[in-house]
Amino acid sequence: MTVACTTQFVVVLDVSVVHVALPSVRQDLGFSTEGLQWVVTAYMLAFGGSLLLGGRLADLIGQQRALLGGMALFATASLVAGLAWGPGVLISARAVQGIGAAVLSPVSLTLLTSEFHDANLRARALAAWGGVAAAAGAAGVFVGGLVTQYLNWRWTMLINVPIALLVLVLARGTVAGRTRGAAWRTPDIVGALAVTAGLVACVYGVEPGRRPVLGAGLALLAFFAVWEARGAREPLLPIPVLRSRSVSVANVGMFLTAAATFSMWFFLSLHLQNQRGFSPLETGAAFLPQYLAIVAGAQLAARLLPAYGAKRMLAIAALLQSAGFAWLSAAGPHSPFPVHILLPGLLVTLALGLASTPLTLAATSGVAADRAGTASGLVNTSRHLGGAMGVAALAAVAGQRPGGVDRIFRTDALLLAAVAVLALLLPEPSERKDSSEPA
Numbered sequence: 001m002t003v004a005c006t007t008q009f010v011v012v013l014d015v016s017v018v019h020v021a022l023p024s025v026r027q028d029l030g031f032s033t034e035g036l037q038w039v040v041t042a043y044m045l046a047f048g049g050s051l052l053l054g055g056r057l058a059d060l061i062g063q064q065r066a067l068l069g070g071m072a073l074f075a076t077a078s079l080v081a082g083l084a085w086g087p088g089v090l091i092s093a094r095a096v097q098g099i100g101a102a103v104l105s106p107v108s109l110t111l112l113t114s115e116f117h118d119a120n121l122r123a124r125a126l127a128a129w130g131g132v133a134a135a136a137g138a139a140g141v142f143v144g145g146l147v148t149q150y151l152n153w154r155w156t157m158l159i160n161v162p163i164a165l166l167v168l169v170l171a172r173g174t175v176a177g178r179t180r181g182a183a184w185r186t187p188d189i190v191g192a193l194a195v196t197a198g199l200v201a202c203v204y205g206v207e208p209g210r211r212p213v214l215g216a217g218l219a220l221l222a223f224f225a226v227w228e229a230r231g232a233r234e235p236l237l238p239i240p241v242l243r244s245r246s247v248s249v250a251n252v253g254m255f256l257t258a259a260a261t262f263s264m265w266f267f268l269s270l271h272l273q274n275q276r277g278f279s280p281l282e283t284g285a286a287f288l289p290q291y292l293a294i295v296a297g298a299q300l301a302a303r304l305l306p307a308y309g310a311k312r313m314l315a316i317a318a319l320l321q322s323a324g325f326a327w328l329s330a331a332g333p334h335s336p337f338p339v340h341i342l343l344p345g346l347l348v349t350l351a352l353g354l355a356s357t358p359l360t361l362a363a364t365s366g367v368a369a370d371r372a373g374t375a376s377g378l379v380n381t382s383r384h385l386g387g388a389m390g391v392a393a394l395a396a397v398a399g400q401r402p403g404g405v406d407r408i409f410r411t412d413a414l415l416l417a418a419v420a421v422l423a424l425l426l427p428e429p430s431e432r433k434d435s436s437e438p439a
Contacts, residue, residue, distance in 0.1 A: 297353020
């Protein structure tokens with residue numbers, strides 16, 4: 001469990017750790033205004049676009065090989081990113097980081113789902129894993145501010161290397177390898193290329209003026225769906241997995257939740273620095289209470305889930321998040337920080353911690369053991385593609401309006417209201433059990 005949670009923390013941390021450091025990165029490496037966003041976007045796109053392949057690799061080559069290979073790739077790319085001597089090098093290294101992370105994240109979840117078979121123990125383990133994953137997004141901003149102000153922006157990358165080495169040592173002794181005699185199966189390369197290119201094109205094409213790129217991305221995703229259903233020998237996304245109502249509803253809910261929360265951290269960080277004059281460290285410190293609220297929410301979810309169930313827990317948590325975003329939408333450059341930023345931010349993130357466990361549990365329930373990595377990869381794809389799409393799409397909502405976070409947070413509130421409605425479609429536990437039984 002230590003390996004799983006540490007792996008997930010460092011993977012998600014890298015989504016947001018550079019946000020506060022971006023002005024320093026731009027000054028040091030000479031980025032243009034348009035190019036700077038790719039320091040964040042390259043990681044998220046490579047991560048989200050490769051997650052299905054990463055999840056399938058865990059099923060095909062074993063958890064230990066996938067974890068060791070993914071972590072070695074991630075650590076090497078982090079070292080190159082920390083030593084980058086130009087914009088192209090940093091962006092390329094961030095993309096390779098994302099590919100390594102795409103292998104690690106589903107493996108970390110598969111480790112838990114395969115180790116804990118008792119329902120209550122699994123719920124507690126998933127609560128810890130979900131709390132770590134959700135909190136790392138907020139913690140990344142704090143860590144980025146701390147090391148940027150007192151060390152150098154390069155340490156937002158280099159800090160991954162010793163952590164990765166520690167995980168590599170621990171994993172060799174605690175993570176099981178592939179079963180002896182198990183047949184090697186070639187991953188679905190055609191499907192991986194199609195879905196990755198399609199997702200990247202969709203995220204890139206969501207900006208105004210790039211609609212042909214968006215159309216090409218949708219066409220590639222359509223081809224991917226046909227290929228997975230009819231042409232692939234070892235499909236990345238077996239269609240029976242999506243036929244589970246629990247899996248499909250939970251993944252849509254995860255996508256929308258991530259779109260709202262990741263965009264909140266991105267735009268709130270810019271708002272604090274550009275509109276309120278916060279330093280990098282002050283910006284990071286402003287997110288620390290949110291970090292603690294997510295952890296508290298995840299632990300509370302583990303206690304409440306047996307009594308209330310995933311369906312009611314998710315509905316309540318989504319409504320609380322929606323209310324928090326509506327409250328945040330009233331924030332302006334001169335409105336009091338405690339009332340209009342701190343308190344609504346705490347409400348959103350406490351509810352995020354509450355929602356993470358039922359979403360993850362529902363997305364991995366009733367799935368056959370040999371598809372566990374696929375289900376884990378799918379839920380993580382939903383999380384990180386939702387984050388990437390949310391940042392890109394809500395940047396278009398903000399438009400050219402300086403500091404216009406009100407429309408962004410109102411949109412986030414609507415997204416979470418939709419998640420509350422979706423929660424009502426989740427099957428009851430007895431229905432999930434029945435649907436997972438062989439016909």
